Amino acid sequence: MGLISNGSTIFDAGAMASGFGGSMVHIKTITISSATDNVQFIHGSSGVVLDSTYKEYIFYLVDMHHNSNSEPEVTFNFSIDGGSNYNVTKTSTSFRAYHAEDGGGGAAGYYAPTDVAQGTGNIPLSFNADGDNDSTMVAFLHLYDPSSTTFVKHFIGQANEVHDLPRCNGNYFAGYCNTTSAVNAVKFNGQYGEGTNGNIDSGKIILLGIN
Amino acid sequence: MGVISNGTTLLDAGALDSGVATGAMTLLSTVTASSSATVSFTSGINSTYKEYIFKFINVLPASDGVKLKFNLSIDGGSNYNVTKTAANFYAGHLENDSATGFGYDGGLGQSTNDAFGTVGAIGSAADEGCSGFLHLFDPSNTTFVKHFISKVTIYGSNPQSQITYGAGYANTTSAVNAARFNMESGNIASGTIKLYGVS
Numbered sequence: 001m002g003l004i005s006n007g008s009t010i011f012d013a014g015a016m017a018s019g020f021g022g023s024m025v026h027i028k029t030i031t032i033s034s035a036t037d038n039v040q041f042i043h044g045s046s047g048v049v050l051d052s053t054y055k056e057y058i059f060y061l062v063d064m065h066h067n068s069n070s071e072p073e074v075t076f077n078f079s080i081d082g083g084s085n086y087n088v089t090k091t092s093t094s095f096r097a098y099h100a101e102d103g104g105g106g107a108a109g110y111y112a113p114t115d116v117a118q119g120t121g122n123i124p125l126s127f128n129a130d131g132d133n134d135s136t137m138v139a140f141l142h143l144y145d146p147s148s149t150t151f152v153k154h155f156i157g158q159a160n161e162v163h164d165l166p167r168c169n170g171n172y173f174a175g176y177c178n179t180t181s182a183v184n185a186v187k188f189n190g191q192y193g194e195g196t197n198g199n200i201d202s203g204k205i206i207l208l209g210i211n
Numbered sequence: 212m213g214v215i216s217n218g219t220t221l222l223d224a225g226a227l228d229s230g231v232a233t234g235a236m237t238l239l240s241t242v243t244a245s246s247s248a249t250v251s252f253t254s255g256i257n258s259t260y261k262e263y264i265f266k267f268i269n270v271l272p273a274s275d276g277v278k279l280k281f282n283l284s285i286d287g288g289s290n291y292n293v294t295k296t297a298a299n300f301y302a303g304h305l306e307n308d309s310a311t312g313f314g315y316d317g318g319l320g321q322s323t324n325d326a327f328g329t330v331g332a333i334g335s336a337a338d339e340g341c342s343g344f345l346h347l348f349d350p351s352n353t354t355f356v357k358h359f360i361s362k363v364t365i366y367g368s369n370p371q372s373q374i375t376y377g378a379g380y381a382n383t384t385s386a387v388n389a390a391r392f393n394m395e396s397g398n399i400a401s402g403t404i405k406l407y408g409v410s
Contacts, residue, residue, distance in 0.1 A: 022234010
């Protein structure tokens, strides 16, 4: 049953009509409460929507705490087969701005260790981070039109981490999945030592869809 | 027909009551480009919101190697020639890994010309194009200049990932009430541009 007011449909078919309500829709929050080596958002699994429903998706990573391995990282990758493989070809660009806690060494510049050129590997969000109890990273990642079978899949992201030195590291990145297949899953990984599998101890990842 | 729950009006006269929480970002309009010389938003930009966001989704130029540009209007779209000062920088990386780039590139100094949405040349092949967003702050203010901030990522005509970070201000105390997007030459072949208001 629909609900019509003054000729305008407000609700119908179990949903609010277009033009009403907010445009930022919460889809899924995954809370990490014990050590895990990855967090996956797979379309159709556990309430995750990652298809043509939205033209834009945003992942927010909140207070992700790396494990205690030396110089840990949080990385991400994409899948076109529902999470069976996270190995989509990507080209990305990356730069960072940082400033040490002791007030020294502030700088900004391109940072090749966190980019990729037609590679299938994971892209770091945090890199050589700090593992102290109070040291975390935060980030957001915009993913555009993942279900398009015409275009590559653009993404834009930004992270801030407590670096191992210690210092504030602002990491900025953008790129595209160089595929015209639909992307239908995203994975965030705990790693350390620039690529060895590790864990994420705690944190929260929120997936939003944008109408 | 209205709907009242426990004494509170939830909706009436075809609209949700202003007191009903609906989320802070509201979609105002969507324009789908199709061989369009320009995409203009001439309504909906007013004092209702203190911040507006334009989102670009797979905006594809008809001509290879051109930049996305934009301009603002204080007369409802009759003229897009607001004086602007803006700064841009970029980060780029070629697909063949032969080069990277990072630095300042292109701005406006008290110019009425179109501002840069991208400083990089966008590829026009069927799967290329650009995506990103532009924030416009308090456009109806008649005391302050109008700030804007943007991030747009491209598939470059010289195959590469490149993102442009832009910021600037429309140096006017007149209310800005329209915005226009176009390629520096040729049409926008296809793409979606959405306008949101942020409460």
